[in-house]
Amino acid sequence: MIQIEQLSKTYQTKHGTVKGVDDVTLEVKTGEIFGIVGYSGAGKSSLIRCINLLERPTSGIVKVGGQDLTKLRGDGLRKARLKIGMIFQHFYLISQKTVAENISFALRAAGTPSKNIGPRVDELLEMVGLSDKRNVYPAQLSGGQKQRVGIARALANEPAVLLCDEATSALDPNTTLSILRLLKDINRKLNITIVLITHEMNVVKEICDRMAVMQGGRVIEDGRVYDIFADPKTALTKEFISSVVSFNVPEEILEKCDGTIVKVLFKGEVAGDGIISDMLQSYPVKGNFLHGAIEYIQELPLGIFVMELKGGQADVSQAIHYLEQREAIVEVMEHGN
Amino acid sequence: MGIEWGRIIELWPEIQVAFYQTLIMIGISLGVALVIGLPLGILLFITDRGLFWENRPVNSVIGFVVNIVRSIPFIILLVALIPLTQLITGTTIGPVAASVSLSVAAIPFFARIVETALRDIDKGVIEAAIAVGATPWMIIKDVLLPEAKASLIQGITLTVISLIAYSAMAGVVGGGGIGDLAIRFGYYRYDNTIMIVTVVILIVLVQLIQQAGDFTAKKLDKR
Numbered sequence: 001m002i003q004i005e006q007l008s009k010t011y012q013t014k015h016g017t018v019k020g021v022d023d024v025t026l027e028v029k030t031g032e033i034f035g036i037v038g039y040s041g042a043g044k045s046s047l048i049r050c051i052n053l054l055e056r057p058t059s060g061i062v063k064v065g066g067q068d069l070t071k072l073r074g075d076g077l078r079k080a081r082l083k084i085g086m087i088f089q090h091f092y093l094i095s096q097k098t099v100a101e102n103i104s105f106a107l108r109a110a111g112t113p114s115k116n117i118g119p120r121v122d123e124l125l126e127m128v129g130l131s132d133k134r135n136v137y138p139a140q141l142s143g144g145q146k147q148r149v150g151i152a153r154a155l156a157n158e159p160a161v162l163l164c165d166e167a168t169s170a171l172d173p174n175t176t177l178s179i180l181r182l183l184k185d186i187n188r189k190l191n192i193t194i195v196l197i198t199h200e201m202n203v204v205k206e207i208c209d210r211m212a213v214m215q216g217g218r219v220i221e222d223g224r225v226y227d228i229f230a231d232p233k234t235a236l237t238k239e240f241i242s243s244v245v246s247f248n249v250p251e252e253i254l255e256k257c258d259g260t261i262v263k264v265l266f267k268g269e270v271a272g273d274g275i276i277s278d279m280l281q282s283y284p285v286k287g288n289f290l291h292g293a294i295e296y297i298q299e300l301p302l303g304i305f306v307m308e309l310k311g312g313q314a315d316v317s318q319a320i321h322y323l324e325q326r327e328a329i330v331e332v333m334e335h336g337n
Numbered sequence: 338m339g340i341e342w343g344r345i346i347e348l349w350p351e352i353q354v355a356f357y358q359t360l361i362m363i364g365i366s367l368g369v370a371l372v373i374g375l376p377l378g379i380l381l382f383i384t385d386r387g388l389f390w391e392n393r394p395v396n397s398v399i400g401f402v403v404n405i406v407r408s409i410p411f412i413i414l415l416v417a418l419i420p421l422t423q424l425i426t427g428t429t430i431g432p433v434a435a436s437v438s439l440s441v442a443a444i445p446f447f448a449r450i451v452e453t454a455l456r457d458i459d460k461g462v463i464e465a466a467i468a469v470g471a472t473p474w475m476i477i478k479d480v481l482l483p484e485a486k487a488s489l490i491q492g493i494t495l496t497v498i499s500l501i502a503y504s505a506m507a508g509v510v511g512g513g514g515i516g517d518l519a520i521r522f523g524y525y526r527y528d529n530t531i532m533i534v535t536v537v538i539l540i541v542l543v544q545l546i547q548q549a550g551d552f553t554a555k556k557l558d559k560r
Contacts, residue, residue, distance in 0.1 A: 052468055082470035092465035096483035096559050105479055109471040137559040153469065163468075 001161060001193040002028040002051060007060030008217075009046050020046035021057070022217035028210075030160075033187055033194040035208035035225070037201060037240055043217035044197040048163050051195065052084045053077060065160055082110045085154030085192075089166035091146040093138040099125070099149050100134045106156035124152040128182065144175035151182065155190070162186070164196035168203055180206045201240045205229070205297055213237045226297045230267050231329065247306050249290045254334065259288070259310035261334040264323060266303035275326045276305070283319040285311035306333070344530040351518065352534065358432040358513035359542075362504045365432075366439035367497055370447040377403070377444065378451020379477060389463070389473055403445040411503050414438055415510055422510075435512025439503055443496060450492035454485040487558040494550025498543050515539055 009021040021043045028034040038044045049055040051062055053069050062069045064084060072080055093102050103124055104117045112120065125131045128148040138146055147167060154162055164183070168176040184207045187194050198204065204211050204225055212222035213236060221228065221237050229245065232238045242248070247263065254261065266275065280287050292305035309316050323330050345352075377399060383389060384396040409417070415438045422429050422437040458481065466480045482489070505516020515535050523532025 054464055054468060078470050078472065080470075081468060084468075086465070086468040088461060088465060090459075090461055092459065092461040094462060094466075094480055094483060096486055096557075097479070105466070105471065105475070106469045108479075109466075109469050109475060139560050150465075153465075157470070 001030040001065060002026075002195065003061070003063040004028075004047075004051070005061040005063075007047070007050060007057050007062060009043075009050055009055060010058045019043075019217045021050065024060075024214075024217075024219050026212060026219060026222065028193060028195055030193055031187070031191045032209040033184070033196070033207050035204035035211040036195070036197040036214055037199065037204055037211060038197075038214035039199055042214040044214045045165060046217075047214070048165055048195060048197045051161075051163055052081055052086060054086075078109075082157045083159045084161045084163060085157075085159040086163040086165065087147065087150040087154050087167045089169045091138070091143075091150045091170075093146060093149055093153075095138050098135050098137055099130065099141070102138070102149055103153050103156055106153045110157040112157075120156070121152075124156060127155070127186070128152045142175075143171050144179060147171065147175075147179050148182065151179075151186070155186065155192075158190075160193060162192050162194045164194065164198075166198060167196060169198065169200065176200075176203070177206070183207060201244045205244050205295075209298065213240065226267075226300050226302065229295070229297050230265060230302055245293075245295050245302075245304065247291050247293075247304055249306050253290060257288075257290075257308045257334075259286075259308040260316050260320075260332060261290070261306065261308055262320060263331040263333055264303075264305045264307065265329040265331075266301075267327065267329070268300055268302075275323065275328060276307075278326075279319050279322050282322065283311070283315050285309050285315050285319045340533060341530045344528070345534055348522070348531060352515075352531075352538070355513060355515045355518040355535075356538065358517075359501070359504055359515045361432040362436050362439055362507060362512060362514055363497060363500045365436035366443045366500055367493070369436075369440035370443035370496055371493070374444045374447030375451055377448040379455065379481065381448060381452040382455040382481070383473070383477070389467060389476065399448075403448055406441065406445045407449070411438070411442055412506050412509060414442055415506060419510065430511035432507070432513050435504070435507035435510060435514075438510075439500060439507065442503060443500055446499065447492065447496050450495065451485075451489065454488035454492055455481055457488060458484045487554040487560075490550055490554040490557065494547055494554075497546050497550075501539065501543060501546075515542075 004024055004026045007021055007024045008019065011018045011020055024047060036044045036047065046055060050057045051064065053062070057070060064080070067080060069077065069080055094105065097105065100121050103121045107117045107120055122131070125134060128151050130145060130148050133141065133145065138149065141149065168179050171179060180203060183194060186192060196203065208225045210223060211225045211228060212219045213234065214220065215236050221234050228237060229241055232241055276287065288308040288310070290306045290308060294301050294303045309319060320330050381396065381399055384392040418438045418441060419429050422434050425437055426434045428434050462484060463476060463480060466476045504512070504514050505520065507514055508517025508520050515538055519532055519535035522528040523535060
């Protein structure tokens with residue numbers, strides 16, 4: 001649905017040129033929710049704004065639905081934008097217009113006949129659960145409600161793509177969750193492709209199918225969210241993951257352990273297969289759990305355990321080998337004495 | 338400097354005429370300022386850097402002309418525009434004639450006020466409208482003007498009050514008006530009564546306009 005090819009965006013500042021986005025190539029498939037994670041200044045905001053050409057890329061190509069947007073200008077670009085919805089961190093509703101007027105603004109932009117506007121606004125308000133707020137001004141709404149209006153406005157012209165620019169970053173955790181559920185719901189019902197950028201890893205964990213991690217304007221890692229959670233390659237990705245799935249065992253505890261400390265990771269169905277107990281029965285090794293949980297990412301279980309293995313060196317390494325054979329990922333954090 | 342009540346009654350017809358002349362001058366020049374200054378202010382804003390009609394040459398030219406007119410002292414503008422006034426109104430005397438210079442002064446004044454009011458709008462709201470696929474005209478009509486409504490009304494208030502002050506100078510070219518009355522009788526003839534009466538009328542007028550402006554701006558603002 002979206003192809004980004006060798007996209008770069010440079011900015012001229014007093015201190016010379018700054019690369020906002022540096023040679024990014026990405027593909028977002030139809031119907032998926034794609035998350036772009038990074039700290040502020042990583043270039044994710046520039047990148048998402050290049051997708052609907054709110055910012056014109058310095059070089060590279062952006063294709064949405066097969067159409068190269070960088071070739072468009074003026075009215076052609078305006079028409080293409082009708083099919084790309086966008087929501088923002090600070091909502092950006094017209095404060096002097098009611099909820100219904102804000103939504104009908106988008107419909108009028110597409111030249112919707114006026115007799116169809118009223119019913120369509122009602123339909124959209126129903127979808128985002130704000131039917132009772134039709135004639136209220138944005139100032140009277142909560143943050144979550146404002147974002148729902150933003151979503152209704154973005155979806156007004158039945159876009160193929162929805163861009164979310166830090167859409168939940170100004171909301172409290174509960175509201176964030178309800179907005180994420182709404183986005184997921186919309187994604188499933190309308191088969192709309194969603195690209196979201198965020199600095200909150202839990203957002204990605206909650207709803208994204210695939211993700212990319214950005215740093216210094218570049219994409220440093222991308223793939224299925226589950227795979228990246230299971231096996232992050234870069235230090236930054238690990239850092240992001242540890243913000244939602246943390247398995248740090250306190251130092252004092254580690255010091256008291258004299259066995260081999262291992263971190264064992266089970267992917268998918270194997271997570272519940274009792275592999276650990278099989279191992280403990282098959283080898284003369286004692287196991288001691290220090291930390292552990294099964295996380296569900298995209299409804300797939302991901303088991304992560306930190307344990308201390310005690311026994312003869314050869315037995316311990318055989319036990320580890322056994323775990324690896326059963327498709328667990330084992331990382332030895334500290335060797336025993 | 339006592340007030341002679343008899344003098345007020347004596348000159349009351351003249352005061353009424355002057356008041357009426359002031360209203361004509363302000364009415365005409367405000368009307369012109371709105372009709373020409375508002376689009377000019379919008380143009381100044383939307384042709385600026387990073388906005389949806391970015392056009393440096395147009396922006397610079399308009400900005401330059403606006404600055405020139407604004408830097409000329411009004412009293413000089415009043416005299417300098419006598420030929421133009423003659424051309425447009427066929428006369429150089431009276432409130433309608435004085436309205437030409439007042440309008441010329443009010444247009445750039447109001448245009449800058451409009452531009453400043455539009456600048457205060459959150460850029461994100463404009464961007465959201467662009468992202469939705471709105472036409473430039475829709476953005477002006479449904480985003481810029483409504484969002485700046487309250488500050489535009491405050492700006493109109495400011496313009497009217499400045500015009501009242503400017504119109505006092507219109508007497509120089511025989512424009513008439515309350516301010517002219519104050520100068521002719523109060524200043525040149527040391528007629529304290531008329532001086533005080535006219536000043537009181539001006540104070541009341543300015544107060545009323547300011548309050549009406551504040552009230553309307555507040556009433557219309559939905560934030």
